[in-house]
Amino acid sequence: MSRYQSVIEPFALAHVRVVAGDESGTVRNNMTVLVNAAGRIEQVAPSTETSIPEEYHYLDGTGKTVMPGLINAHTHLFAQGKPLNPKLATPQGQRLVARFVHSALGKPYMASTVAQNAKTLLESGVTTIRTLGDVGYEVVDLRERIAAGETAGPRILASGPLMAIPEGHGAPLIALTSSTPEEARACALRNIEHGANAIKIAATGGVTDAQKIGEAGSPQMSVEQMRAICEVAHENGIIVGAHAQSAEGVRRALEAGVDTIEHGSVLDDELIALFRHNPNSLRGYSALVPTLSAGLPLTMIDQKVTGITDIQLENSKTVVEGMVTGARQAHEAGLMVGVGTDTGMTFVPQYATWRELVLLTRFAGFTPAQAVHAATQVNAQVLGVDDVTGSLEVGKAADLLVLNTNPLQDLHALEHPALVVAAGRPVFRPSVERFQQIDQMLDRVYE
Numbered sequence: 001m002s003r004y005q006s007v008i009e010p011f012a013l014a015h016v017r018v019v020a021g022d023e024s025g026t027v028r029n030n031m032t033v034l035v036n037a038a039g040r041i042e043q044v045a046p047s048t049e050t051s052i053p054e055e056y057h058y059l060d061g062t063g064k065t066v067m068p069g070l071i072n073a074h075t076h077l078f079a080q081g082k083p084l085n086p087k088l089a090t091p092q093g094q095r096l097v098a099r100f101v102h103s104a105l106g107k108p109y110m111a112s113t114v115a116q117n118a119k120t121l122l123e124s125g126v127t128t129i130r131t132l133g134d135v136g137y138e139v140v141d142l143r144e145r146i147a148a149g150e151t152a153g154p155r156i157l158a159s160g161p162l163m164a165i166p167e168g169h170g171a172p173l174i175a176l177t178s179s180t181p182e183e184a185r186a187c188a189l190r191n192i193e194h195g196a197n198a199i200k201i202a203a204t205g206g207v208t209d210a211q212k213i214g215e216a217g218s219p220q221m222s223v224e225q226m227r228a229i230c231e232v233a234h235e236n237g238i239i240v241g242a243h244a245q246s247a248e249g250v251r252r253a254l255e256a257g258v259d260t261i262e263h264g265s266v267l268d269d270e271l272i273a274l275f276r277h278n279p280n281s282l283r284g285y286s287a288l289v290p291t292l293s294a295g296l297p298l299t300m301i302d303q304k305v306t307g308i309t310d311i312q313l314e315n316s317k318t319v320v321e322g323m324v325t326g327a328r329q330a331h332e333a334g335l336m337v338g339v340g341t342d343t344g345m346t347f348v349p350q351y352a353t354w355r356e357l358v359l360l361t362r363f364a365g366f367t368p369a370q371a372v373h374a375a376t377q378v379n380a381q382v383l384g385v386d387d388v389t390g391s392l393e394v395g396k397a398a399d400l401l402v403l404n405t406n407p408l409q410d411l412h413a414l415e416h417p418a419l420v421v422a423a424g425r426p427v428f429r430p431s432v433e434r435f436q437q438i439d440q441m442l443d444r445v446y447e
Contacts, residue, residue: 007149008039008424012052016061017406018044021068021376021391025369025408033066035398039424044392064418065406067372068391069127069154069399071379072353073289074241074262074340077114077142078135078174081349082435083307084208094173094209101135101173111138117350118142118153121343123430124351125417127399128380128389130157130340132200132241132262133174140195154422155399157383160191162200162243163229168220169202169209169243181228184221188232199233201226201258203242204249207298207308207316208345216315217246217265217322226256227280234282239384241289245319247271250326254278260287260338260382263295263319264326272333287336287382290327292359293352294342295320300445306346327364337364338382339375347442351432354414355442361411362446368408398424 013033020026032050034042043050052058078101088097100106114134121129131139143156163184164175171177176191178184188199203226205215226242233240239259244250247265254261254271257280267275278286298306298316308316330337341348341356357371366374380390389399402419420427 008037009057010037010053010055011035011057011059011426012050013059013061013066013400013402014050014052015047016064016066016402018392019065019067019372019406019408021372023370023373025367025372027406027408033392033400035421035424039398041392041394041396041398043394061402063404065403065413066392067401067403067407068376068389069401069420069422070125070353070375070414071128071383071390072121072126072340072343073130073260073338073379073383074291074342075121075129075131075350076133076174076342076344077117077131077139078110079344080117081344081347081352082438083346085307090211091167094171098173107138110135111141114138114142115151115153117344118146118156120350120432121353122152122154122420122422123417123427123432124353125401125414125420125430126154126353127401127420127422128155128383128385130198130241130383131159132198133162133170134158134160135174136161137194137196144195149425152422152425152427155385155389155397157198157385158196159198159200160194160196162202163187163221164202165220169204169206175202178225181224184225185228185232188229192232192236192238197238199229199238199240201229201240201242201253203244203253203258204246206243206245207312207319210311210315213311213314216319217249219246219249219252223252223256226253226258230257230280237282239282245322247322254286255280257281258286259283260289262289262340263291263323264288264330265322266325267329267333272329272335275330275335285336287338288326288330289338289340290323290330290360290364291340291342291356292324292327292363293348293356294345295323296359296363297347297442297445301347301441305441308346324363327360331364331366336378336382337374338379339371347438349435349438351434354411357411357414358446368411371411372407
């Protein structure tokens with residue numbers, strides 16, 4: 001079996017410890033997982049009761065732990081996660097970069113960048129991702145190539161450019177802009193016609209491109225515009241995520257019908273009730289994806305190192321406190337809380353999804369089992385892919401993460417996977433290029 005393969009060959013993963021990914025942390029020892037030629041889970045049963053068909057490759061997993069592949073519900077594939085240059089965060093800087101990425105030179109560069117970053121996510125144990133803000137439709141193209149087995153990568157829900165107001169968060173680099181509900185509807189339709197199967201709205205300002213204090217979290221898009229986008233998406237069975245970093249921004253986005261709030265804010269009883277029962281959302285409820293990985297470094301690491309401006313720092317202080325508090329409140333209230341890291345942002349490398357689980361236990365009151373549950377079964381349900389992935393059940397895609405130790409005892413086990421299987425395709429000896437300085441810095445501040 002080669003390192004990447006387009007043809008799926010059936011195999012047996014024998015004598016493994018199975019971590020189910022449920023909230024209570026069920027573990028079953030000495031189990032065998034059979035994966036068939038369609039790349040689906042055929043059986044999960046005690047090794048003593050399993051007969052392995054002759055034509056199946058036999059993989060001895062003695063001492064190893066297998067769990068569902070991780071799902072990252074908030075990624076960007078256009079950057080690796082090294083510090084962003086503050087000069088490029090200005091409107092002028094963004095226009096310059098936007099011109100390049102849409103040029104004849106920039107397009108192949110972007111296609112190659114997103115493919116490499118998707119591969120990094122896969123090799124770090126992530127078998128499903130949702131992008132929430134792409135330069136164009138390069139991730140849609142990549143999704144199709146991965147699904148066809150032409151290249152290695154996770155299952156992708158691709159957003160295409162996000163929806164913003166003129167000069168709003170994400171514009172012009174990764175956004176389509178609109179000023180009216182009609183224009184907003186047309187932008188959403190344009191994305192869907194180009195194959196997007198996720199939609200992202202910038203409901204409020206953000207930290208990375210803030211040009212004045214108080215901009216992050218200040219409402220940007222009107223409820224009517226957001227409602228128009230949600231209606232188009234929901235008519236097509238597509239969920240909508242909204243960047244929202246203040247209580248008012250969250251309230252407006254939920255009223256408009258968004259399905260996931262990205263980042264979040266301090267919550268109150270009214271907001272909690274709206275998450276739980278949201279009549280305008282696709283499934284009647286909304287979930288929170290806190291992205292602590294993206295916020296905390298900006299306030300915990302020295303500004304000289306992060307390179308962020310004074311304005312970005314002031315904005316991030318307010319926003320990050322709200323994100324952390326909101327994540328804890330949502331968890332205590334029993335809301336659906338998913339796992340997303342905002343990969344590609346400053347100090348959020350593509351390979352560090354595992355770190356978000358650690359942060360949820362440290363800052364938001366999760367147990368390790370609850371964090372694993374959030375990154376697998378909860379995320380699958382939130383993204384609407386729980387019929388194909390998120391758990392080790394017969395008939396589901398063989399999205400497996402094989403680890404050297406039990407993550408429920410120490411989540412750092414997720415940092416170095418022994419084997420990753422995506423839709424039945426094994427990635428042997430997974431390895432990623434790590435940014436040593438960033439990792440050491442994050443280890444230090446989170447200790």
